[in-house]
Amino acid sequence: xxxxxxxxxxxxxxxxxxxxxxxxxxxxxxxxxxxxxxxxxxxxxxxxxxxxxxxxxxxxxxxxxxxxxxxxxxxxxxxxxxxxxxxxxxxxxxxxxxxxxxxxxxxxxxxxxxxxxxxxxxxxxxxxxxxxxxxxxxxxxxxxxxxxxxxxxxxxxxxxxxxxxxxxxxxxxxxxxxxxxxxxxxxxxxxxxxxxxxxxxxxxxxxxxxxxxxxxxxxxxxxxxxxxxxxxxxxxxxxxxxxxxxxxxxxxxxxxxxxxxxxxxxxxxxxxxxxxxxxxxxxxxxxxxxxxxxxxxxxxxxxxxxxxxxxxxxxxxxxxxxxxxxxxxxxxxxxxxxxxxxxxxxxxxxxxxxxxxxxxxxxxxxxxxxxxxxxxxxxxxxxxxxxxxxxxxxxxxxxxxxxxxxxxxxxxxxxxxxxxxxxxxxxxxxxxxxxxxxxxxxxxxxxxxxxxxxxxxxxxxxxxxxxxxxxxxxxxxxxxxxxxxxxxxxxxxxxxxxxxxxxxxxxxxxxxxxxxxxxxxxxxxxxxxxxxxxxxxxxxxxxxxxxxxxxxxxxxxxxxxxxxxxxxxxxxxxxxxxxxxxxxxxxxxxxxxxxxxxxxxxxxxxxxxxxxxxxxxxxxxxxxxxxxxxxxxxxxxxxxx
Numbered sequence: 001x002x003x004x005x006x007x008x009x010x011x012x013x014x015x016x017x018x019x020x021x022x023x024x025x026x027x028x029x030x031x032x033x034x035x036x037x038x039x040x041x042x043x044x045x046x047x048x049x050x051x052x053x054x055x056x057x058x059x060x061x062x063x064x065x066x067x068x069x070x071x072x073x074x075x076x077x078x079x080x081x082x083x084x085x086x087x088x089x090x091x092x093x094x095x096x097x098x099x100x101x102x103x104x105x106x107x108x109x110x111x112x113x114x115x116x117x118x119x120x121x122x123x124x125x126x127x128x129x130x131x132x133x134x135x136x137x138x139x140x141x142x143x144x145x146x147x148x149x150x151x152x153x154x155x156x157x158x159x160x161x162x163x164x165x166x167x168x169x170x171x172x173x174x175x176x177x178x179x180x181x182x183x184x185x186x187x188x189x190x191x192x193x194x195x196x197x198x199x200x201x202x203x204x205x206x207x208x209x210x211x212x213x214x215x216x217x218x219x220x221x222x223x224x225x226x227x228x229x230x231x232x233x234x235x236x237x238x239x240x241x242x243x244x245x246x247x248x249x250x251x252x253x254x255x256x257x258x259x260x261x262x263x264x265x266x267x268x269x270x271x272x273x274x275x276x277x278x279x280x281x282x283x284x285x286x287x288x289x290x291x292x293x294x295x296x297x298x299x300x301x302x303x304x305x306x307x308x309x310x311x312x313x314x315x316x317x318x319x320x321x322x323x324x325x326x327x328x329x330x331x332x333x334x335x336x337x338x339x340x341x342x343x344x345x346x347x348x349x350x351x352x353x354x355x356x357x358x359x360x361x362x363x364x365x366x367x368x369x370x371x372x373x374x375x376x377x378x379x380x381x382x383x384x385x386x387x388x389x390x391x392x393x394x395x396x397x398x399x400x401x402x403x404x405x406x407x408x409x410x411x412x413x414x415x416x417x418x419x420x421x422x423x424x425x426x427x428x429x430x431x432x433x434x435x436x437x438x439x440x441x442x443x444x445x446x447x448x449x450x451x452x453x454x455x456x457x458x459x460x461x462x463x464x465x466x467x468x469x470x471x472x473x474x475x476x477x478x479x480x481x482x483x484x485x486x487x488x489x490x491x492x493x494x495x496x497x498x499x500x501x502x503x504x505x506x507x508x509x510x511x512x513x514x515x516x517x518x519x520x521x522x523x524x525x526x527x528x529x530x531x532x533x534x535x536x537x538x539x540x541x542x543x544x545x546x547x548x549x550x551x552x553x554x555x556x557x558x559x560x561x562x563x564x565x566x567x568x569x570x571x572x573x574x575x576x577x578x579x580x581x582x583x584x585x586x587x588x589x590x591x592x593x594x595x596x597x598x599x600x601x602x603x604x605x606x607x608x609x610x611x612x613x614x615x616x617x618x619x620x621x622x623x624x625x626x627x628x629x630x631x632x633x634x635x636x637x638x639x640x641x
Contacts, residue, residue: 044092348360
């Protein structure tokens with residue numbers, strides 16, 4: 001007597017979950033409060049070929065078995081006909097081991113297509129005749145269908161033995177990186193064979209029959225932790241995330257964009273006609289973005305961030321306890337335009353606000369070049385700009401792009417001040433921002449040239465650049481192209497002689513300057529309105545430079561008896577000179593014998609002043625330069641180009 005068990009399993013489009021072979025089918029019921037239970041139904045009275053099996057790691061003596069003839073076509077027949085469809089099944093008997101055998105029908109009742117009969121009609125399976133009873137009309141019908149297929153030489157009853165249906169299944173790729181690169185990020189047809197967790201699957205790549213593990217780029221779902229006793233313990237929402245992916249992808253035809261390789265695991269994006277599973281997992285709160293693989297995601301990382309942000313705002317699933325960070329600044333202080341006055345090392349700039357105030361801005365989420373390993377050099381003698389590899393190149397890149405220019409500043413976060421420890425020094429409060437000029441993100445440009453690296457954060461740290469994914473992508477390009485810090489070539493060495501504090505060396509160096517006539521230089525530091533430190537790239541030296549013929553008020557300075565206060569207007573004079581020449585491009589010095597004229601050109605504004613007129617102009621500017629004419633001194637003329 002044929003007795004239905006559980007009637008018809010009507011569910012989501014995942015009622016028929018998967019096929020183990022040409023004669024075994026896994027079904028699921030309606031989910032209620034979590035993933036529904038599974039049942040494996042084996043089609044009774046038929047014999048299907050066994051699919052290939054790989055040797056288990058704990059069974060080294062076992063041998064891999066290939067597909068039996070016509071096993072793969074039978075499995076594919078069931079997969080394409082049943083996956084995701086509503087089915088009805090009956091159970092005829094159950095073995096002591098718990099295996100259930102019965103019949104399955106496509107649809108909501110037994111009037112639908114009989115799956116076993118369809119397999120027999122196409123010659124994909126054979127009747128298990130040793131269990132056939134002639135009085136059973138259903139079994140007689142199966143024998144009749146097999147005889148018809150045999151007469152028509154269908155499937156396994158045809159000539160050739162079926163060797164052409166055996167797959168050349170490959171479980172490993174000899175060179176995964178080369179294989180991924182050879183596909184040039186073109187979609188590869190595949191079938192998802194197993195779902196380990198919500199973001200890791202086993203996929204059969206077609207037509208090469210590579211069975212590989214694919215991790216979804218840019219995200220990570222909760223996982224199942226294997227305990228010491230071998231029992232797997234799911235993290236919160238791990239089972240739900242796995243079911244979410246299984247019900248949409250398991251044994252479906254998909255396309256995979258192979259994007260990268262990490263520890264022999266392929267990173268990729270799985271595309272299905274109904275959508276991108278990566279974005280769906282994020283939007284439903286089953287996954288979180290991961291920075292280390294976000295850079296290789298080819299479908300636009302901003303979509304992933306938007307999906308995660310949506311889940312956080314709705315506080316769904318893994319974000320149910322999420323608390324959004326509170327804003328700690330006014331909107332007007334978050335976006336502003338400012339003029340760049342100075343480059344500090346290679347990750348910060350000093351800008352002049354519209355109010356006239358100066359503010360130090362650190363570029364968000366990047367780290368400038370730094371010394372690797374132990375530093376044998378005395379730190380008191382260390383000159384970071386010249387001694388740290390690529391620090392000078394990074395500073396010069398920013399200087400040439402930004403000095404004197406107006407930039408757009410978007411404050412991303414403010415790093416609070418930290419106290420010093422045994423390992424790290426104290427840091428003051430830092431304003432970290434994205435700085436753009438002409439639509440170009442300066443931090444991204446710096447990273448793409450290999451002149452800075454991107455800071456890695458904890459996953460729960462939201463204090464990062466608003467363009468963090470672009471920074472990661474830029475760093476990936478720099479690494480791939482071996483640029484700057486990522487180059488295998490010898491690092492550039494800058495041997496710069498500092499003669500600014502050595503009178504004897506300065507006297508020896510003066511004749512070379514006089515013979516050169518004009519020398520290019522960059523103002524590295526402004527001590528006061530008339531006292532500067534210059535870097536001369538051609539001569540590769542640092543010199544102290546005094547404007548001949550004038551003397552500016554002296555600023556405050558340390559003395560053995562304490563701090564001596566600066567003279568009146570000393571700060572104003574220093575700021576005036578800084579704004580005109582500090583770190584400017586191609587400041588030139590010229591030695592000549594005309595004592596009566598001082599030429600100063602900057603920002604396309606030329607001022608040719610006789611010295612008495614210079615004093616009058618200084619008074620108007622409230623900068624009381626003391627003017628003196630000393631005929632025995634050869635005055636320097638600075639020209640800004």
